[in-house]
Amino acid sequence: MGMSLEGQKVIMVPYMEAHVPKYHVWMQDPALLQATGSEHLSLQEEYDMQLSWNQDPLKKTFIVLDKEMVEGKFVHGDPHVEAMVGDVNIYMNDLDDPQLAEIEIMIAEPKSRGKGLGKESVLMMMAYAVQNFGIHVFRAKIGESNGSSLSMFRKLGFEEASHSEIFKEVTLELAVTEQKREELSLLFGGVVTHT
Numbered sequence: 521m522g523m524s525l526e527g528q529k530v531i532m533v534p535y536m537e538a539h540v541p542k543y544h545v546w547m548q549d550p551a552l553l554q555a556t557g558s559e560h561l562s563l564q565e566e567y568d569m570q571l572s573w574n575q576d577p578l579k580k581t582f583i584v585l586d587k588e589m590v591e592g593k594f595v596h597g598d599p600h601v602e603a604m605v606g607d608v609n610i611y612m613n614d615l616d617d618p619q620l621a622e623i624e625i626m627i628a629e630p631k632s633r634g635k636g637l638g639k640e641s642v643l644m645m646m647a648y649a650v651q652n653f654g655i656h657v658f659r660a661k662i663g664e665s666n667g668s669s670l671s672m673f674r675k676l677g678f679e680e681a682s683h684s685e686i687f688k689e690v691t692l693e694l695a696v697t698e699q700k701r702e703e704l705s706l707l708f709g710g711v712v713t714h715t
């Protein structure tokens with residue numbers, strides 16, 4: 521079992537088998553599939569995906585819990601399905617640069633959107649990735665019509681690197697400067713780690 525990371529508004533927990541049914545329900549929504557560039561999977565394929573994500577050394581994924589929705593006290597190792605609202609991933613998929621990570625975020629539950637959970641999850645994931653994998657560039661591929669996501673990543677300092685007319689997708693990147701590294705390290709100092 522990997523670690524859980526607790527911030528102000530979210531707790532990021534490992535993607536566990538018990539999360540799969542709810543995750544699968546989210547991924548029936550065509551709007552979410554489109555926004556995240558995901559394919560429709562059967563429930564069995566989603567279970568296989570959960571296993572493969574946990575075994576792939578080039579990927580790291582966390583389920584995002586909304587702290588306001590955690591029933592009782594948070595227990596590391598308990599999936600807390602009642603509070604799961606989305607996920608955040610990184611994928612070191614650039615063959616030329618193993619320290620470049622593509623980052624993806626989804627706050628699937630509409631009632632948990634617009635509360636700062638997406639932003640905090642991305643920042644915590646970046647801090648974790650810099651600390652643990654020495655990531656020096658983050659990349660986000662976002663549909664050109666996904667205004668909220670584009671706005672969020674731009675606010676976090678990401679800048680446009682390219683725009684594909686064919687895929688109708690914008691690629692944003694953030695280079696981890698010394699100043700950014702310090703900011704993230706400071707942020708990580710306020711994160712509670714549960715192991």
Ligand SMILES: CC(C)(COP(=O)(O)OP(=O)(O)OC[C@H]1O[C@@H](n2cnc3c(N)ncnc32)[C@H](O)[C@@H]1OP(=O)(O)O)[C@@H](O)C(=O)NCCC(=O)NCCS
Binds near residue numbers: 635639668669
């Ligand atoms: C995009 C998404 C991750 C934002 O998460 P969120 O928790 O709702 O966003 P936050 O509350 O943290 O807001 C962060 C910033 O996002 C932008 N934003 C969020 N909701 C927005 C909206 N409805 N309209 C415009 N901008 C919005 C704003 O810039 C906001 O900054 P602000 O609070 O200073 O105004 C979420 O809406 C989502 O998961 N959407 C569907 C999946 C998706 O598009 N994923 C991205 C693919 S990479």
